[in-house]
Amino acid sequence: MSKKALTKIHVAIIIVVFVVAALGAYAWVNFFPLGPKENEVRVGVLTPLTGAAAYFGEGQKAMALWMADRINKEGGIKSLGGLKIRVIIADTEGKPEVGKAQASRLITEEKVHVIIGALHSGVTLPAAQEAERYGIPFICETSSHPDLTRQGFKWFFRVWGSDAIFARNYFEFMKWLKETKGYEFRTIAIVAEESLFCVGVATEWEKLNLDSTLGGYQIVANIRHPVSPTDLTTEALALKQANPDIVLLTVTPIPSAILWTQALKQVNFFPKALLTCGGFIFPEYLRSVGADGEYVIGREGWSIDLMEKKPIAKQIAEAFTNETGKDMTVYTTTMHAAFVVLRDALERAGSLEPEKIRQALIETNIPGDKIIPPWQGIKFDATGQNIYAMNFMVQVVKGQWRIIWPKDIATVDVIFPAPSWNERAG
Structure with a gap:
């Protein structure tokens, strides 16, 4: 067979191979797809x-x-x-x-x-x-x-x-209490359970207190306790002894919030303002503590007042x-x-x-x-953070969380200082 004929045969074979390969690829993609077709x-x-x-x-x-x-x-x-x-x-x-x-x-x-x-x-x-x-x-x-x-x-x-944004909201609220409402207070206590979230919140509070334009309060007690404690009497007594004007308190589980309320009542101590974060703001808390939850203040992203x-x-x-x-x-x-x-x-x-x-x-x-x-x-910034996120402050008034700050969405006036346990009993 001549060299020219062999060349033609080689070309024909190559063409056949390419055609078969193309048909095979078509069949594979259409009948045996690489992944499931997205239908959801x-x-x-x-x-x-x-x-x-x-x-x-x-x-x-x-x-x-x-x-x-x-x-x-x-x-x-x-x-x-x-x-x-x-x-x-x-x-x-x-x-x-x-x-x-x-x-x-x-x-x-x-x-x-x-x-x-x-x-x-x-x-x-x-x-x-x-x-x-x-x-x-x-x-x-x-x-x-x-x-x-x-x-x-x-x-x-x-x-x-x-937490950095929300911690700032607490100190902005306290500044508003002093400058707009004319209330006086100088000492604070910071209390947190030992969870990543709560320690993070407490750390941000400590940092903000170093800012003289927002904080500058004397921290008379800085308390940490385990997550899901069974008794908080010792911690409540420590707060009573320190006698801060304002307590900043953060716990996650609802049972811990209930336990703190019970312990504060047991030792007969309630600060001028109890500013909370975490388990206090949920319906189960108020259903459990009833009237003992009155005057507690918290930060929120939800309230019936928003309706x-x-x-x-x-x-x-x-x-x-x-x-x-x-x-x-x-x-x-x-x-x-x-x-x-x-x-x-x-x-x-x-x-x-x-x-x-x-x-x-x-x-x-x-x-x-x-x-x-x-x-x-x-709207997200370069780190992925929503730049418009913020909290509003609420207070338990007659058994319901009501918005007290900022002023443009407040539905009731803040009650400050909060009545003591003895004053409530009277």
Whole structure:
């Protein structure tokens, strides 16, 4: 056979090989695709359904499922052809190692497109690290430790504020009490349980007190105690002996808030103002302590008073409670905000590619009338922190948390100084 004929045969063979390869690739892609066709938006929600914070987690679970159902009934994500959202709930148990494992499972096994969570700061950090490692957007609904936005994360976006922001709100409130209301006080005590969240809050209070424009008070007691204590009489006696004008107190579990109230009454001490953070603000607290909860002050992201101030607060709160039977709390409020952010980002991304969702989150600019908290809106800075997040201050008046600060949304005047236990008995 001539050399020319062999060359023609070689060319023909090469052409056949290419055609077969192309047909094979076409058949493989169409009949044996590399991955499942996306017919839903999978959202992983990390929250504690067991452990001390299960009450909060159950509320968050209810809000996440309720919001997904609401979005789906309204046509799903329209820019994605009406894809529906499927929420996958993962119980963190309030434990960092469990939260990390659950985040990894949601990403590698459930193939979620976005994670929302995880309530506890100590759980959120390792979970967010997993999301960062895999390049999955993480919307933080509530966790407030300042370090969460100091990690240099690219995929982390916090709807809620940081402890640094909220601690400042306490000192701004105290400054307002002195300058606007004319009340005098010079000494404070700082009390915290030994959890990451509460120690973080207490640390921020200590830092702010060094700022002479906001603080400068004499700290006469600085107390730490274990998480979920069984008795707080010793700590309450220490407060009574120090006799501060104002007590700044942060605990997470509701039982600890109840125990503190009982201990303060037992030793017959109540400061001019008891400024609390954590477990005091939830409905179970007031249901348990009754009238003994009067005059306690706390920071909030939710109050029934908001229903008078914002139409969307009334609309969402009434529908959610009626349809789920769950209480509105700050944690359900922030979960609602997280889903507002999620929906907005997905609509603008028009894709389930992680990077496109991340870019949409970076460009978030949601107006205040779309969310429940009385914020200007939601917009993230370079660290992923919502620049508009803040708290308002509330006080228990006649059995209900009422807004007392800032003035433009206050519904009642602050009661200061608070009556002593003896004065209440009289």
